[in-house]
């Protein structure tokens with residue numbers, strides 16, 4: 347965005363050149379049985395960018411996805427895609443979007459081509475225009491050589507790519523994906539993200555994708571980070587990480603982490619917080635130099651220290667004061683990806 351002032355006949359006029367948004371979400375609210383799931387979220391998504399909705403379980407990603415894909419009406423605020431309001435013009439909005447749900451929607455008994463032709467018919471496409479578009483999409487997602495094979499013979503990654511082609515067949519300018527890499531091994535995950543980038547660059551599609559995975563969020567052009575139904579950060583991954591000054595230090599106290607955090611805060615004038623796992627966390631320029639200083643200042647009180655560059659999880663902690671994952675959730679996620687890795691080898 348460019349902002350500034352200019353003079354017209356002596357009058358100073360403020361101007362703002364905002365990049366026009368394809369998707370506008372304004373003060374969006376939703377509750378289930380009186381419990382708020384979205385508490386007034388606002389953001390805009392620019393044309394041909396990959397925009398991520400990152401948040402831990404329960405943060406409101408699926409609720410946002412359901413509203414944007416017109417499966418559910420918002421209880422307050424607005425969601426607008428290409429000028430079509432989700433509440434007052436859901437049919438118009440649906441024409442603007444392709445949707446890839448978490449649950450598979452292809453018919454595995456049909457070939458890739460048959461799946462796409464079937465979807466094309468549902469959209470009222472036919473004849474050579476449909477044939478051309480089917481070929482185009484098969485080519486885009488690198489399934490052209492397997493066009494006549496049944497989808498049940500495809501790997502998980504190939505099936506997901508067919509879902510992408512299906513979502514884009516009717517030329518929507520926006521593609522919505524809900525946790526699209528669920529169930530894929532790490533290689534297929536990376537692959538899918540490469541295809542999303544190709545679709546953005548070559549089809550000029552605006553992609554909005556929900557994820558709870560940091561490494562996927564890193565691949566987005568911009569991110570909205572949600573926590574407990576609220577927007578806690580918005581920007582490019584680099585911008586967000588750069589907002590954290592210097593390094594992140596995690597200290598393990600020998601005895602009382604709360605007391606150590608207070609004393610460090612007082613001594614150095616920094617914010618030191620105790621995380622859910624009992625570690626004392628602080629942000630500091632030139633973290634390595636600070637380590638010697640703090641260990642000497644509190645002799646015998648610090649069991650271990652780690653220094654690292656800020657990650658997106660640090661952005662989340664910085665904005666919310668708590669970790670992205672509870673230890674329990676982290677264990678469950680590691681178990682799942684561990685299982686997938688061992689299955690592959």
Ligand code: ADP
Pocket residue numbers: 378379382383401402403404405406407408409410
């Ligand atoms: P996420 O996709 O980030 O996990 P959700 O949008 O699914 O988040 O959930 C946000 C909150 O709304 C959570 O507290 C969740 O328990 C609640 N919630 C989601 N769907 C329903 C539902 N159908 N009925 C009641 N509560 C729900």
